[in-house]
Amino acid sequence: xxxxxxxxxxxxxxxxxxxxxxxxxxxxxxxxxxxxxxxxxxxxxxxxxxxxxxxxxxxxxxxxxxxxxxxxxxxxxxxxxxxxxxxxxxxxxxxxxxxxxxxxxxxxxxxxxxxxxxxxxxxxxxxxxxxxxxxxxxxxxxxxxxxxxxxxxxxxxxxxxxxxxxxxxxxxxxxxxxxxxxxxxxxxxxxxxxxxxxxxxxxxxxxxxxxxxxxxxxxxxxxxxxxxxxxxxxxxxxxxxxxxxxxxxxxxxxxxxxxxxxxxxxxxxxxxxxxxxxxxxxxxxxxxxxxxxxxxxxxxxxxxxxxxxxxxxxxxxxxxxxxxxxxxxxxxxxxxxxxxxxxxxxxxxxxxxxxxxxxxxxxxxxxxxxxxxxxxxxxxxxxxxxxxxxxxxxxxxxxxxxxxxxxxxxxxxxxxxxxxxxxxxxxxxxxxxxxxxxxxxxxxxxxxxxxxxxxxxxxxxxxxxxxxxxxxxxxxxxxxxxxxxxxxxxxxxxxxxxxxxxxxxxxxxxxxxxxxxxxxxxxxxx
Numbered sequence: 001x002x003x004x005x006x007x008x009x010x011x012x013x014x015x016x017x018x019x020x021x022x023x024x025x026x027x028x029x030x031x032x033x034x035x036x037x038x039x040x041x042x043x044x045x046x047x048x049x050x051x052x053x054x055x056x057x058x059x060x061x062x063x064x065x066x067x068x069x070x071x072x073x074x075x076x077x078x079x080x081x082x083x084x085x086x087x088x089x090x091x092x093x094x095x096x097x098x099x100x101x102x103x104x105x106x107x108x109x110x111x112x113x114x115x116x117x118x119x120x121x122x123x124x125x126x127x128x129x130x131x132x133x134x135x136x137x138x139x140x141x142x143x144x145x146x147x148x149x150x151x152x153x154x155x156x157x158x159x160x161x162x163x164x165x166x167x168x169x170x171x172x173x174x175x176x177x178x179x180x181x182x183x184x185x186x187x188x189x190x191x192x193x194x195x196x197x198x199x200x201x202x203x204x205x206x207x208x209x210x211x212x213x214x215x216x217x218x219x220x221x222x223x224x225x226x227x228x229x230x231x232x233x234x235x236x237x238x239x240x241x242x243x244x245x246x247x248x249x250x251x252x253x254x255x256x257x258x259x260x261x262x263x264x265x266x267x268x269x270x271x272x273x274x275x276x277x278x279x280x281x282x283x284x285x286x287x288x289x290x291x292x293x294x295x296x297x298x299x300x301x302x303x304x305x306x307x308x309x310x311x312x313x314x315x316x317x318x319x320x321x322x323x324x325x326x327x328x329x330x331x332x333x334x335x336x337x338x339x340x341x342x343x344x345x346x347x348x349x350x351x352x353x354x355x356x357x358x359x360x361x362x363x364x365x366x367x368x369x370x371x372x373x374x375x376x377x378x379x380x381x382x383x384x385x386x387x388x389x390x391x392x393x394x395x396x397x398x399x400x401x402x403x404x405x406x407x408x409x410x411x412x413x414x415x416x417x418x419x420x421x422x423x424x425x426x427x428x429x430x431x432x433x434x435x436x437x438x439x440x441x442x443x444x445x446x447x448x449x450x451x452x453x454x455x456x457x458x459x460x461x462x463x464x465x466x467x468x469x470x471x472x473x474x475x476x477x478x479x480x481x482x483x484x485x486x487x488x489x490x491x492x493x494x495x496x497x498x499x500x501x502x503x504x505x506x507x508x509x510x511x512x513x514x515x516x517x518x519x520x521x522x523x524x525x526x
Contacts, residue, residue: 054524055236056504059248059257061377062405063241064218067209068198069187070141070148073413073444074405075287075424075496079261080218080239083519084124085187085203088115088134089180090517095510097180101129101188101204101227110175110466111158117166121227123190124208131168135160137188138170149444152437153182156463174464177471178430206232206520215241226520233506233523245378252277258504258524263497265323265379276502280509281495287424288336289317289326289383290438291489292412294419294448299370303362305486307355308420309348311394312387312489321382328492332483334435335475336493340468341431343476345483355394367395372420373412376402380422383491416447424494431475432463439478439487450487 058079065074069081090100099105102115121129138160141148156176161169172179193202201209204227207220218239222232240257242248245264251257253274263271263279271277291312293299299308314328330337332347359367370391374384381402388398398420403411412421425438425445437443440459441451455478462474482490498515500507506521515522 052233052523053235054526055238056234056258056522056524057238057240057256058259058261059240059242059251061241061243061245061248061262063215064212064239065406065409066198067201067212067218069189069201069203070137070144070150071198072149073409076241076261078514079519080220080237081187081201081203082205082514083207083220083237084201084205084209085189086121086205087184087187088117089184091181091184091510092517093508093510095181097184100184101134105180111172113170113172113179114163115168115170117168118227119166121204122225123193123204124202124223125190125193127190127192129188129190129204130165131162132165133188133190134168135162136191138186140189140194141186146442146444146446149437150182150185152440152443153178153185153433155436155440155460174460175466176463177466178432178463181430182433207237210236217241228520231520233521237519243377252499252501255501255503258501259507260499261496263499265321265325265497268323268325268497271499278500278502278504278507280498280500280507282509287494287496288334289422289491289494290425291387291420291422291491292418292448293450293486293488294416295450295487298362298364298368299419299448301362302485303358304364304368306348306484307358307362307394308391308396309486309489310351310355310358311391311396312491313350313390314492315350316386316390317383318492320386321379322492322494325497326493326495331492332490333479334438334482334490335431335479339431339434341434341472341475343472343479345476345479347483348486350390352390352393352395355396359395364395367397369397369399370419371399371401372422373408373418374400374402374422375405375408377405383422413444413447416449418447421447422491431471432459435459435475435478435482436463439482448488452481452485455481455487 060076062076064077064080066072066077067081069085072081086101088100088102089097092098101118101121103118105113105115107113117131123129138157141150141154142157145151156172156174158171158173163169188204189197190202206223206226208223210219210221212218219236221236248260249267252260271279293305298304314331318328330344330347333345335342372384374380384400388400391398412418436459437445439450439455441456458474458478462471465471498509503525505523507515508518509515
């Protein structure tokens with residue numbers, strides 16, 4: 001191995017960047033010639049101000065599960081593929097749609113959009129992105145059906161027509177209030193790459209894929225031909241899975257990590273008081289903790305589901321798991337307090353005696369046994385353990401089965417082999433995005449198979465109604481159904497808190513608890 005390569009490997013292992021004194025110390029420890037280090041460290045360090053370049057190290061809670069942007073399931077996968085792909089629209093800091101691959105659009109009637117595309121946008125293989133790629137990408141998502149999380153966001157899509165290389169007409173079956181926001185998640189892919197997209201993805205985003213080493217990292221590197229001048233500002237982003245919460249916190253405090261996603265709730269108070277650490281929490285988080293239910297015997301019985309809803313002690317979970325972060329107020333309501341679509345509804349209260357009565361009416365006077373499949377993370381194990389006790393008080397014996405995350409995804413979301421399981425729904429800002437994939441028949445976030453004609457019709461009406469007050473009335477009815485029919489058990493809002501060191505500038509979160517466009521704008525002091 002040559003001396004320069006050994007130096008670079010050493011720096012990576014110690015956590016870039018190092019001071020000059022640290023460089024010379026670790027050189028002696030590692031047996032590397034000082035002459036080589038002098039080449040890298042001979043100049044005075046630059047002032048600690050935002051500059052272009054550098055590698056941003058992001059510690060994440062789990063390993064990446066999916067690189068195909070149309071098949072993504074896990075929340076942790078969102079940010080890496082958003083760094084590699086683009087869509088016609090993007091979502092700004094306020095989660096409002098703004099032009100991205102499309103420079104503008106016209107709407108000649110409520111069911112038609114004509115998008116003008118940027119010229120000269122290149123995929124990472126050097127081919128120019130054109131209107132045919134938009135048509136292919138949208139039709140691929142629709143063709144994937146419930147396998148794609150974004151299928152329900154394109155339910156109103158009728159057809160896509162290529163007008164010329166840089167114009168595309170999108171026709172809808174019905175008017176769609178959230179359409180421009182929804183297509184921000186419909187990433188444009190290259191047809192020639194789809195057979196390898198899960199292994200070697202090619203997009204048009206600010207960073208190009210370099211490598212994925214399972215359980216180690218995903219590395220993306222600046223795309224020098226990105227269509228926005230001056231972006232991205234950093235050279236690389238290294239997404240690193242660090243499962244142990246305490247290790248993520250320690251890495252942040254020691255500077256081994258520049259950014260940490262999903263800051264452990266128990267560490268928030270400590271990190272707020274730590275100089276040089278900044279915490280980021282969305283103003284109105286749309287994510288929420290939820291218990292998904294398989295709608296098969298005995299859980300296809302409404303009274304059984306209502307009983308379970310009265311055995312969830314939201315206040316106890318909020319204190320013990322979330323350390324008071326987030327809110328259990330209106331816990332059953334799929335529209336968070338403060339959202340324009342929110343209307344108060346009568347949510348079930350924790351009441352074991354009432355739950356026993358409901359179980360008896362459902363034909364289970366002696367209670368019943370159920371299995372809860374648990375992701376092997378502390379914040380998922382604790383609610384299950386609390387619920388095991390509270391469910392017992394209502395006559396329900398829970399068997400808790402802990403699974404590694406990838407296995408849990410396979411069994412719950414792909415194979416749909418479960419009875420109960422806790423997860424987090426990462427919702428979009430529009431009220432349709434808050435519920436459609438979880439409540440619509442065949443939705444990707446509906447692994448339990450909930451399906452009613454009334455719910456499907458209400459969701460379709462809500463998207464098609466352009467008057468906000470009329471939409472709110474529709475979503476109030478949806479909230480009432482969720483509270484009464486219990487398609488799933490919403491526990492509470494669950495903001496994902498991120499943290500950065502003082503080296504990071506330009507970072508921010510949207511209401512979906514993700515940096516999204518900020519990945520293009522962040523810079524690193526060196």
